[in-house]
Amino acid sequence: MSEPKIASRTPYVIDCAPGTYAWCSCGHSKKQPYCDGSHAGTGMVPKIEKLDAARKVAWCGCKKSCNKPFCDGAQSKLPS
Numbered sequence: 001m002s003e004p005k006i007a008s009r010t011p012y013v014i015d016c017a018p019g020t021y022a023w024c025s026c027g028h029s030k031k032q033p034y035c036d037g038s039h040a041g042t043g044m045v046p047k048i049e050k051l052d053a054a055r056k057v058a059w060c061g062c063k064k065s066c067n068k069p070f071c072d073g074a075q076s077k078l079p080s
């Protein structure tokens with residue numbers, strides 16, 4: 001399995017409606033922060049997250065969070 005690509009060095013902060021979301025874990029999706037199927041062949045799969053209520057979500061963009069799919073500030077520890 002390869003390492004995920006850093007899609008963004010800042011989280012994707014989005015007002016989300018209740019529903020089921022497929023967060024891109026591989027970093028290759030063109031529809032960040034959501035999966036578009038580009039993970040094919042990477043050995044990685046999206047993380048499915050169900051939101052029961054509307055809320056503002058900070059989706060991890062660097063793909064290094066320890067609390068995936070949510071941002072935990074890991075981007076601040078990335079080498080520049």
Ligand code: FES
Binds near residue numbers: 038039044
């Ligand atoms: Fe990245 Fe699907 S495109 S997990």
